[in-house]
Amino acid sequence: xWAILVKGGVVMIPLGLLSIMGVAVVIEKAVNLQHRRVIQxxxxxxxxxxxxxxxxxxxxxxxxxxxxxFANVIRAGLEEAxxxxxxxRQAMEDxxxxxxxxxxxxxxxxxxxxxxSPLLGLLGTVLGMIKVFSVISIAGVGQAGLLSGGIAExxxxxxxxLSIGIPALIAxxxxxxxxxxxxxxxxxxxxxxxxxxxxxxxxG
Numbered sequence: 001x002w003a004i005l006v007k008g009g010v011v012m013i014p015l016g017l018l019s020i021m022g023v024a025v026v027i028e029k030a031v032n033l034q035h036r037r038v039i040q041x042x043x044x045x046x047x048x049x050x051x052x053x054x055x056x057x058x059x060x061x062x063x064x065x066x067x068x069x070f071a072n073v074i075r076a077g078l079e080e081a082x083x084x085x086x087x088x089r090q091a092m093e094d095x096x097x098x099x100x101x102x103x104x105x106x107x108x109x110x111x112x113x114x115x116x117s118p119l120l121g122l123l124g125t126v127l128g129m130i131k132v133f134s135v136i137s138i139a140g141v142g143q144a145g146l147l148s149g150g151i152a153e154x155x156x157x158x159x160x161x162l163s164i165g166i167p168a169l170i171a172x173x174x175x176x177x178x179x180x181x182x183x184x185x186x187x188x189x190x191x192x193x194x195x196x197x198x199x200x201x202x203x204g
Contacts, residue, residue: 011124011157015117015164022113022168025106029175033103038182039070039189047074047189050196056081069099070186077193085198092190099186103179107172114168121161128154 046059063075076095080088
């Protein structure tokens with residue numbers, strides 16, 4: 001394997017770095033985009049049971065136990081529980097925009113890996129073919145041994161670029177859709193909280 005990598009030439013260095021970055025981001029997102037790490041069922045259950053103003057402080061304390069996008073959005077709404085529904089919604093939307101960036105963190109790296117890897121592979125192909133034509137211009141087409149180095153570089157870099165870029169693109173699309181799904185769930189629970197607080201104010 002090492003011999004194959006060496007034959008790929010200097011382009012294999014950035015390709016190797018991109019592959020490491022891609023794997024690191026995939027691991028990070030696979031861990032941090034788990035449903036239980038983003039949306040805590042304990043908070044969900046408590047939101048649905050908020051009936052009186054005396055329930056609010058306990059709900060805020062519960063949210064403070066978790067440093068998650070969902071907990072932070074709900075806490076922002078609870079802290080404005082005595083305000084109008086519009087102000088509650090505004091507080092959660094402002095926090096939600098910040099937490100959305102947190103969910104999307106590092107996805108741009110994965111997108112860059114998916115886009116740049118095939119291009120680097122293509123660059124390696126071009127460099128390899130340049131070597132081939134340089135050999136031809138000097139030694140002619142009959143020197144198969146001399147030509148093989150440039151051809152190998154061209155094929156290896158293309159193969160590695162695609163083998164990195166394709167999985168990275170699949171992973172990016174998967175995690176991007178995962179972020180969208182989690183965001184929709186958070187918005188749904190936020191809307192539930194707004195209705196619960198509005199009902200509480202009317203009954204009070």
